Amino acid sequence: MSEQNYDDGWTIVQRIILPSSDQTDTVSLYVDAGSANGIRLRENDELYRSPKLLEDKLHLFSSENREAHFEDLLTRHSMRVRSGEQISFGTYFNAFPASYWRRWTHTRDIRLSVNTSGSGTISVYKSNARGSVQRVDGKHVDGASTSVFDLTLKPFGDGGWYWFDLAASADDLVLESAEWLAATVEGAKGQVTLQITTMDKPEFCLNNARILAENSDVLDNVKEILIVDQGSRKVQDQDEFSAVHESLEGKLRVINQVNLGGSGGFARGMYEAVENGSDYVLLLDDDVVVEPESIVRLVTFADHCRKPTIVGGHMFDLYNRSVLHTFGEVVDPYRIVPALPHADMETRHDFSTANLRQTPWLHRRVDVDYNGWWMCLIPTHVIKEIGLSLPLFIKWDDAEYGLRAREAGYSTVSLPGAAVWHVSWIDKDDLVGWQAYFHERNRLITTLIHSPYPKGGRVLRESVQSDVKHLVSMQYFTEHGRIEALKDLLRGPEDLHKMLGTKLPEINATKARYPDALLKEDVDEFPAPKLGRGPLGGDVIGMPSKKELIPWGIKTVARQLIKAPGAESAVRPQGYLAHRDNRWFRVAHYDSVVVSNAEGTGASWYQRDPRKLRKMLTQATKLHMQLFRNWEELADRYRRAVSEISSMESWKKTFDAASEGSNQ
Structure with missing residues (x-):
């Protein structure tokens, strides 16, 4: 329109x-x-x-x-x-x-x-x-x-x-x-570059391109539709690509580059929008279905804002399409975790059960710190002043950018009536596995740069607690990634660009050393557990109360450090656990257990290893102590580096290298 x-x-x-x-x-x-x-x-x-x-x-x-x-x-x-x-x-x-x-x-x-x-x-x-x-x-x-x-x-x-x-x-x-x-606002007809970052999801990308082509009236102010393809299954190689490309009448362009993660893909969209003279870049995730009218609404609202404003859309669940995942988010400054702006807000609100008129909390305006980059419109004026995304690969790039923009005087609005349907992470667990490295490192980087509290508030304490939970849960591959994250964090911000394309392969190369990282599709591929070998005779194990938590933790860690696992636990698991039952306070009682993953696509065999626990707990403790001692100096280094590592010039060097790599 x-x-x-x-x-x-x-x-x-x-x-x-x-x-x-x-x-x-x-x-x-x-x-x-x-x-x-x-x-x-x-x-x-x-x-x-x-x-x-x-x-x-x-x-x-x-x-x-x-x-x-x-x-x-x-x-x-x-x-x-x-x-x-x-x-x-x-x-x-x-x-x-x-x-x-x-x-x-x-x-x-x-x-x-x-x-x-x-x-x-x-x-x-x-x-x-x-x-x-x-x-x-x-x-x-x-x-x-x-x-x-x-x-x-x-x-x-x-x-x-x-x-x-x-x-x-x-x-x-x-x-x-x-x-x-x-x-009417004079001159309010901003041009937007619509950019999708993708990694081996060509079907999603082409579907959204097809939706846009079928709703061409929303594209009048779209200068370019840009797909940044970082996968091995290329969008351009799909049979339908030529027809979709032709239907968009020259507005669709594909850039192939090596996998630089979400931050590398979205930063490329920001960069290209500045270079081609757009007023805005609209960042879209690949695994979404877009409501095309949202594009017009975001641009129109941004055009009418009193000053340059980041304007984002909401996220509905792709597989339960009347369910709104969240209506807006802020960052808890003491913990540096996503939080809801108001106590009466719901997550996962289902409009088929209770509509807008039935739901009082939906009528209160929600002011946010950031908007997820599943759909987020950023003025190029803001990009020119505060830079592009930090090179974080995945996790925390959107939240950090919103906090950085706010500190520079630019607000973020999550606008009702503009949305996508996105594959929800409600049935995923990205705190375990290879993503744990990026969660740990990037949350701590965000804390170093933006926390208003001495030593980052509660973040270091919670980081130590998470290490203990993963270790007593026999998630040694996850803990390996968290330890590597602390090591890289302590080295400083100078190598963040260099690690973008290399860190994930390095982490995945260590999977063979950790049984908990080796996924099998069918639980029958594992030995069958012997009846009655589970902890406490198979009784349900609940979470310790606050009063019991510290004594429980000391006792559990001591048991896992001192008591050797039974010889049979290396031959067969003591039981199977569904993912929903994979809670640290429950898994900690096992010596050996097969656990399903969140996606339901397979399972891994967790096996207790006191030597790994001892070594990793010692490493994590020393690294946290070092981080605590050097917090102020490290925070200053990261804050001073932001303008350089987020600059157009630094990203151009990374993009040039990534484009060369994709052509080899």
């Missing part, structure tokens, strides 16, 4: 959209049936406190006569409301996030324009930060008509949305189109 200007100085900033014909499981994100109020829960509401009453009420609400009819969705922008029925656009993708426009842009008045045919009523509603709903305006329509409502943003300081409902009279009422408009 090009930015449409009206003669009277109004510009479309958000269109009403509907799901495509293959997205039947996402209807609740676009439209729903029922009254404007629906069921709105409060903390003192009996329903809120009674799961059974809530379940019964929600079942009543979502019963067959309350559902929107998928066959009534006529196009991406029009739908039919059947005689006597009511449809609400107070939904994730179609309500107007008034408080975000009030907070971050100059806009103070908006206009709703609704084009209809048939007979019925249009009702306009708003909410406040508490989720209370108020009727604002309404109009009876008959025949072909355009209804215009002028609305103010002044009362939306802390939260709230606008939306409208349609109710059909004796005949059907058809929504032909509807738009939210704001006063």
Whole structure:
């Protein structure tokens, strides 16, 4: 959608959209049936406190006569409301996030324009930060008509949305189109480079390119679609590539480079956007399905912001598409971990169970520290001032960049109504295996650069605790990576670029030394456990209480250091554990156990080894003591190095070497 200007100085900033014909499981994100109020829960509401009453009420609400009819969705922008029925656009993708426009842009008045045919009523509603709903305006329509409502943003300081409902009279009422408009901003037509970083997911990349080609009206302000391909299964080698490339009429370009991780791929997108003169770069993960209208909404919102602002989209679960993974994140400054901005927020909110109007916390504006790079729009003005991503390979690159931008005076907004469906990490465990190296090192780098607390607050303490948990859980390959991370961290920031393409192969080359790193697809490939050989006769082992935790830890570590594992444990495991049962306080009681991985694709054999435990615990303790002693000097080195290692010049050298490597 090009930015449409009206003669009277109004510009479309958000269109009403509907799901495509293959997205039947996402209807609740676009439209729903029922009254404007629906069921709105409060903390003192009996329903809120009674799961059974809530379940019964929600079942009543979502019963067959309350559902929107998928066959009534006529196009991406029009739908039919059947005689006597009511449809609400107070939904994730179609309500107007008034408080975000009030907070971050100059806009103070908006206009709703609704084009209809048939007979019925249009009702306009708003909410406040508490989720209370108020009727604002309404109009009876008959025949072909355009209804215009002028609305103010002044009362939306802390939260709230606008939306409208349609109710059909004796005949059907058809929504032909509807738009939210704001006063035209001169020159507000920013050009964006849309960039996807991929590693052996060509099908995802081509699918998103195909979606964009089929929705060409969202590409008017897209200067270039850039795929940075770091895998061995090349996007350009796929049979469908030529057809997709042709359908995008010259806007699609592929850069092949060796695997520099997410930070290397996204930094390449930032670099190319600056070089080609774009106003923004829009970073997209490869394993997503994009709602194409999100592109227009992010650019339009950024164009209207009072100053350059990073604007990100939300993430829905690709395999459970009505579920919102998170509505926004901040970094806990004392622990340097992702956290929720408000205590009443949910993760994994399911809009098919409770819609926007039923969920009070969704009406409070959420201010964030960063946005995940599954979908994030960054002004090139910001890139020119603070640099590109740090060369972190994966993990913490997006959060660190958001913190760096904030310190330079640039905010990040996670904008409702702009989103992708992403492969959720809810069923993954990236704290174990090869990724543990990057989690440990990059979290500590972020802490050194940005922590406001002496010695990084609680981060070092939690790092030591994590070492102990992994070691008593017999996750020796994971601990090997964490120890290497501490060693590399202590060497300083100077070699971060050099390690981008080499560190992962180095870590993976050590897998053969650790049985817990060797994955087999079928548990029958392991020897069968002998009956009754598990700890405590197979009783469920719970987590120690806070009072018991330290004595439990000392006793458990001492037992694992001193007591040799039974001879039979090297021949056959004592049992099998599903991934959900793979908790450190449970696994620590075994000498030998087969454990499934989070993805469900295989299992590994964990075997207790007191020599490995002793050696690794000693190494980790010494390295943490060294880090504690040298914290201030090391923090100063990393802070002083940020501008150099994130610069266009440093990244250009890395990209040149990576491109040469990909051609060998």
